[in-house]
Amino acid sequence: MAKRPNTRKFQGLPSKDQVLEFIKTADGPAGKREIARHFRLKGQEKIALKALLKDMAEEGLIDSKKSAFHRMGGLPKVTVLRIVEIDEGEPVAIPESWQPDDATPPPRLRVIERKKQAALRVGDRILARTEEAGRGHIAHPMKKLPATEGAMLGVIEIDKSGQAWLAPVDKKIRNSAKVSDVGGAEKGQLVLAEPAGRGRNSSVKVIEVLGDPLAPKSYSLIAIHKYGIPHTFPQEVLDEAALAAKIPLSEDKREDLRSLPIVAIDPADARDHDDAIWAEPDGKGGFDALVAIADVSFYVRSGSKLDREARKRGNSVYFPDRVVPMLPEVLSADVCSLRQDEDRAAMACHLKIDKSGKVTDWRFTRALVRIHHNIPYEKAQEAVDGGDAPEFLRNLWDAWKLLAKARADRDPLDLDLPERRVVLNDKGQIEEIAVRERLDAHRVVEDFMIAANVAAAKALESKAQPVVYRIHEPPTREKLIALREYFDSIGKKLALGQVITPGLFNRMMKDITDPGEKALVQEAVLRSQTQAYYGPKNAGHFGLALGSYAHFTSPIRRYADLLVHRALVDGFGLEQPAPKGRIPDTSGLDERDRADMSKITDAISVTERRAMEAERDTVDRYVAAWLSGRVGEVFSTRITGVTGFGFFATIVGLGGDGLVPISTLGREYFRHEEGAQVLVGEDSGTRYAVGDVLDLRLGEANPLTGALKFELPEGGGGGQKVEPRGRRPYKKPRKDKKGKHQVGRRGRPGNIRHQGRKR
Helix, strand or coil: CCCCCCCCCCCCCCCHHHHHHHHHHCCCCEEHHHHHHHCCCCCHHHHHHHHHHHHHHHCCCEEEECCEEEECCCCCCEEEEEEEEEECCEEEEEECCCCCCCCCCCCCEEECCCCCCCCCCCCCEEEEEEEEECCEEEEEEEEEECCCCCCEEEEEEECCCCCEEEEECCCCCCCCEEEEECCCCCCCCEEEEEEECCHHHCEEEEEEEEECCCCHHHHHHHHHHHCCCCCCCCHHHHHHHHHHCCCCCCHHHCEECCCCCCEEEECCCCCCCCEEEEEEECCCCCEEEEEEEECHHHCCCCCCHHHHHHHHHCECEECCCCEECCCCHHHHHHHCCCCECCEEEEEEEEEEECCCCCEEEEEEEEEEEEECEEEEHHHHHHHHHHCCCCHHHHHHHHHHHHHHHHHHHHCCCCCCCCCEEEEECCCCCEEEEEECCCCHHHHHHHHHHHHHHHHHHHHHHHCCCCCCEEEECCCCHHHHHHHHHHHHHCCCCCCCCCCCCHHHHHHHHHCCCCHHHHHHHHHHHHHHCCCCEEECCCCCECCCCECCCECCCCCCCEHHHHHHHHHHHHHCCCCCCCCCCCCCCCCCCCHHHHHCHHHHHHHHHHHHHHHHHHHHHHHHHHHHHHHHHHCCCEEEEEEEEEECCEEEEEECCCEEEEEEEHHHCCCCCEEEECCCCEEEECCCCEEEECCCEEEEEEEEEECCCCEEEEECCCCCCCCEECCCCCCCCCCCCCECCCCCECECHHHCECCCCCCCCCC
């Protein structure tokens, strides 16, 4: 509970400073209710408080975790922590959830154990109350939480005395852990371990030997265990999936669309096919179109074991060498996959597209489809470009040109961000790492899917059914202020008094022809964006410039889409009961889900973030492995981030972020200009700024962690030159307004601020 109000009589709405002080000093979570009680607010004052808290959040003064507020950039008063090491008998923990776009690495907290409490070990999870102590934080455990599915992952190392140690593969864990039981593992092997021993005798014991850590298959395995991704199905779920796969399709209860030349256009290496499209001219300058989606809700019924496992996973996770599916293979890769020349159950979205490209009408049915062709993107594009495409493809391209026209009128955010593609040979070895080519064929499918997703959201709204919205909120005021400061530093203007739209950003990027400058601006715009998420309350989709948007088109791999399908079943009266047996009857939403949709959307937003981080980590490891044999070579790189301790750069056309420590830039003093995202040499005037392209030598490439380290080539600085400002005399270390020491080159006390960055 927060502190009880003192005897002071507060008059009216508190100031922002008073609210911040209360949040800082409260004993427990400080939510709107606690704040109102403390300041004795009533009636209209509570409404005004809500507006005040919203303004403070937009200004970057506070953040929230569910219903509690804390200072922006700080820690919640009560949060979940994970013990990462035992330092001379004292546990050290980090927050279990730390946003990947935070500007600083996760804080390390000293855990104050209670005398009667069982000693904590590395890997333990605790719910704890946090407080600031000097320049750091301490944590007071409230209770120990159940262990997560992911065990500790590392490589066995043996020191000179013969003692085994577990070297972590997680970049966030700095220290190796003592191994008390190697479980048959040998030096250099990748293992799973669990905590053993207590207090000063804390250690780990090996529970599974995974093999060669440098084998390509190990890179995704590391991510699976690191992020606790469920990757094996319980036998009871597999049994139920096999039973569900045998549910017969009732031709008389489905719209028969097998005569239409519906095609599925997918990547050449697609593991499942959950969407297909068709279009033909309507004789009025527009098109009748169809988006057919695998009818997963017919097989995965609400409340079934299959459903519970799918909700737990939230989504499929795609790695270069494997997929961890949301549904068992008998469904995801067989019965639910829209494969050529086979009858399949589908949820059909019928669309009317007028000559201006606007979707004027839609309807949803349960259908029976027979896919005429499964075509890779490249083959479809080749046929259209060659002029010999069949009529069904020409119709799709013509309909897309209308949809593209409407898209251009909407002017959604247009960021040309390259996607890395890892190509493996038959032995699982890396054959190539390249940037995925962006074709019109990709845009054709994408715009059809967007049209169907919008139709699903609006259809459910019209039927007063629950909607799982895909939400992308506009940039916060805090991020816009940072973006404006950055643009000012490069001679561009961003007026915050105007309405901020995606088109505004597009116009800023449109006339930039220099690749380096364009990458610089795109990176800045990308950093200003909020994270998309799922929720039951509509807040629009800023990036797509859409008022209502839901995910409908991928129920094989996203639980959000499955929920949308179930709501459509209820809204349009499409229920088809399962045969009597062990499978639940309803394919619509159950009452529990209707009653607490926000709980589900919060959970699947978390699993989506988990999958994105795991996939990115794995690609980073593949890139590092690919580059490990090229250490010492010089590459053309682009600076992606600048901090007080150095800058990050990525290899042009390949990716893989690596650090250039400020200590490797020579003895010169470098000033960090945070707003401009630049390091400036005090003597030479050399500048290192986000977006700059320069040659760097690869110094290190660690496949286990995915970490790269770059250094300047011998005899060259590579940075841009500006007028030197002269060497500054040494100044006594000073503190900023928050009482934190400022640091200079190599992290030593000086007069620039140290900025961490999580990678």
